[in-house]
Amino acid sequence: MDHKVNHLQMIQGIISRMGQNSFLLKGWAITLVAALFALSGQGAREEFLLFAYVPILIFWVLDAYYLRQERMYIHLYDYVRKKDDKDIDYNMNLDQLPVESSKLFVVFLSKTILVFYLPITILIVLAMLFLP
Template sequence: MASEINIEKKLKHLDFIQLVITRMNVNSFLIKGWSVTLIAALFAFAAKESDKNFIVITYISTFAFWMLDGYYLSQERQYRSLYDKVRNLKEDEIDFDMNAKAFNRGRNSWFKSLFAEIFLYFYGALMIIILAVLIAVKR
């Protein structure tokens, strides 16, 4: 009976961690959607107002979204590491600790997360598109 309770504790703790991982993943997805939406809106304002400053603002906003998205990926990676740690714990060692800061190093750090391959493709492509529009507007 006691081992069943301990196994339930472990599964519940893993569920809690998985919920945080899912929330970070959803936040990252929403950030990407908002960045594309904002860029499209700023391009529309730039075309309507014939003002190149809107295009420059897109660079700033894209950079800000990239930084925020890197933060969410870093948090997700840290909680994945916490998940792995808890998964390997014995059932009687479960303490429901949700602090993942101990895993904020190496690949899980914010700086390393900024340069994840997916971000280089996604935000790099956005930066190239913004540059192309800026060049096209200057002509």
């Protein structure tokens, strides 16, 4: 039973790191958009708001990638949890999973991602329309 617990702890560590990476990306996205809003509001060129789309899109894709990886490792966790202790080989390869993993585009449009990045995108559009 010790082998299974150790393997599950390894997988749980990876899942935690994926969640932490997602959290950090969201923090950087907010920081960067706030900085670009501050620059555009201080009489700088309004094109700074247009530049906000590039990092938001990059952060959105990266966040979707980490969420996809997290989900895949959750499937691996469940797969290892059901194995016998004698069958534990500490394999972290996601290709061994019997389930088909989510496509990145599907995760890109998932509720947990859209709830965060879509309002930021809408806010940038509104700022471009209504800021002098």
